Amino acid sequence: MPSWEMQVSGDCEAMQAVRGLQVDTVGRLWVLDDGRTSTECPPKLWIFDLNKNDSVVLVYAFPRDFYYYKSERGKLHDLVLDRTKTDWLAYIASPNARNLVVFSFKRNASWVVKSSVVFWRQISGVAISPGTRARLYFFQFNSKELFSVSVRDLRARKEDPAVRLEFSGTSISRMVMDAEGVLYFDLGVRKSLFKWNTSSPFKEERLLKDVLLVRDIPFTFTLDEQGNFWITKQYENKKPRYKLLKADVGAKSYLYDAITDCSSSNETCDSSEMEKDDSPTFSWNFEISPEGKTIFIILLICLNVAIAVSLGTVIYCLLQKLKKLQDSFKEAMARPKEFKGLLAVNST
Known part of the structure; x- marks a missing residue:
């Protein structure tokens, strides 16, 4: 996708190692490309317009210092999208580089969330809750804790934003949020999928059991518009190598939430307000003595x-x-x- 020419290994003008996929509400596919194969290519964010024959909207190469830590090449692993009133933001996990990276579609720019605490180290997965008090949930590689941070602080580029521990006890490999604030996640050692309504104190609820999802073997979660929960699985020494599982959970993706805080007021954001270009906007703001x-x-x-x-x-x-x-x-x-x-x- 969208062509074989864009899948050539070792060609830094093509996609190399896709680590994250998201489709926004206006029909754009966001592809996180780690860039690491036999050739060292910079990680990139590719955006395609699915409504216009999968045409390329934007290709953004991340700065070197975003994915290097003490001269060691890091990787970009996962992403989620944050819809505001005038922009789309992507929050990207960078485990080895020990960074949380933020990308702005409108500005065509990215920055690193600066923090002096240990929580940003080795972030392996991210999910974002909907609503006016949205939070970004994240976990670390080989960690048994789930943390969260205020999305408002991330939008404001606040340094050292307050991090909250949500629960501790079992490591997570993958997670996704629905439009009602329910978090779906796997607990690989228990061979099950669980869910938790993040508006309430933590209480896991089993969704599927006997589902073997091993962290070292790629798999993905997603929710569609019809309320279906999809899982892809990969096997090393078993045929078929790949399986696609589906469960009707009656929930849509977090991107289809009815209420999204655009700044600080209880405003409703409509996807029709999200422009696909970077056209400047003008407003009048004055006070009279x-x-x-x-x-x-x-x-x-x-x-x-x-x-x-x-x-x-x-x-x-x-x-x-x-x-x-x-x-x-x-x-x-x-x-x-x-x-x-x-x-x-x-x-x-």
């Missing part, structure tokens, strides 16, 4: 008086013309012979 308000009111009063005077003058002139016409008509009626004569001449 108390003295200015007084002058403004006086000007409005003067304007109203001027309008009233003008209308009065026009009405007076019209009344004068009407009076002259009435006087002329009365004068003509007072001379009936001349009036009749005039009619006789006109009739001939």
Whole structure:
């Protein structure tokens, strides 16, 4: 996808090692390419327009210092999308580089969330909750804790944002969020899939059992618009090598939430507001001082008086013309012979 020419191994102009996929609500496919194969290519973010024959919308190469840590080549592993009122953001896990990377579609730029605490190290998976109090959930490689951070802090590029421990006890390999804030995740050692409503205190609920999902073998989760939960599995020494599993859970992807906080107010964001280009937007924002308000009111009063005077003058002139016409008509009626004569001449 979209062509074999874009799948050539070792060609840094093509995709090399896809680690994350997301489709937004306006029909764009976001592809996270780690770039590491036999050739060292920079990691990139590819965006395709599925509504226009899978045409390339954007290809963004991440800066070197985003994926290197102490001269060691890191990798970009997973991503989620954050829809705001005027932009689309991608939050990207970078386990080896010990960074959380943020990409802005509107700015065509990325930055690293700076933190002095240990929580950013080896982030392996991310998920984002919907609503006005959205949080980014993440876990670390080979860790038994799940953490979260405020999305509002991430949007504001706040340094050292507060990190909250959600639960501890069992390691997670993959997770995804639905539009109601329910987190779906696997607990590989228990060979099961679970879910948790993040608006309530942590309480796991088994969704599927006897599902063997091993962390070292690639697999993915996703939710579609019809409420189906999809899982891809890969086997090393078994045929078929790949399986696609489906479960009806009655939930849509987190991107289809009804309420998304765009800044700080309880506004509803519609996907129709999300523009596909980077067109500039303009707005007027000004304040009037108390003295200015007084002058403004006086000007409005003067304007109203001027309008009233003008209308009065026009009405007076019209009344004068009407009076002259009435006087002329009365004068003509007072001379009936001349009036009749005039009619006789006109009739001939």
